[in-house]
Amino acid sequence: MAFLDRSHIVLTSDRAIGARGKELFAGILLVALIATLGIRNVVPTDALAPAVVTLLFAVGAVAAAFALVCRRDRFRIAWLDLAGSLTFIGVVLSVLIEPDQLIRLCGVSDQSE
Template identity: 75%
Template sequence: MAFLDCSQIARTNDPAPAARGKELFAGILIVVLIATFGIRNVVPADALAPAIVTLLFAVAAVTAGFALLCRRDRYRIMSFELAGSLTFIGVVLSVLIEPDQMIKLFTLSHQPE
């Protein structure tokens, strides 16, 4: 009956810790949404879309920088995917921006148009 005991022959490895990509992505989007509500009071309404896109690109750059510093392959790939998806969302939103809105973002608000 000793040959029926397979625990000595094939050892199972412990499963790798689960990467929390969806939760992290949802958290990043919630932080961007809260920052958008804060930016809404600072910039004019026409300059809100360029400010959001700039914020998305900045968060994507920070996420990619974190991925470059990370040594684990699984978390590194997940971070690069998060950075890529944030960049993609920023590019899609930047299509909706008119050039006049970008000019309003960089001009001083107290100057007449």
């Protein structure tokens, strides 16, 4: 019963990295909330959801780029987890967007097709 022998498992004391990742994630979501409140006055109410989703995708892309630049494996994994989480939240919020809202964000020209 080799699978019951857990003596080869080494406990690491690097729990501070996970705690920093949680604090970083909470901070980024707080900044996204503050940015949403700021964007609310700039864009129409119908275009708020697409703007927030675009903001989450952009922050997720920046986090993924930082993970690719990072040299340490532990920090890279934390940044990639953060980027994946922000992208997942953006995808979930994008389900709530109606096509009309996205058209209002991009703007419609007066040209006929």
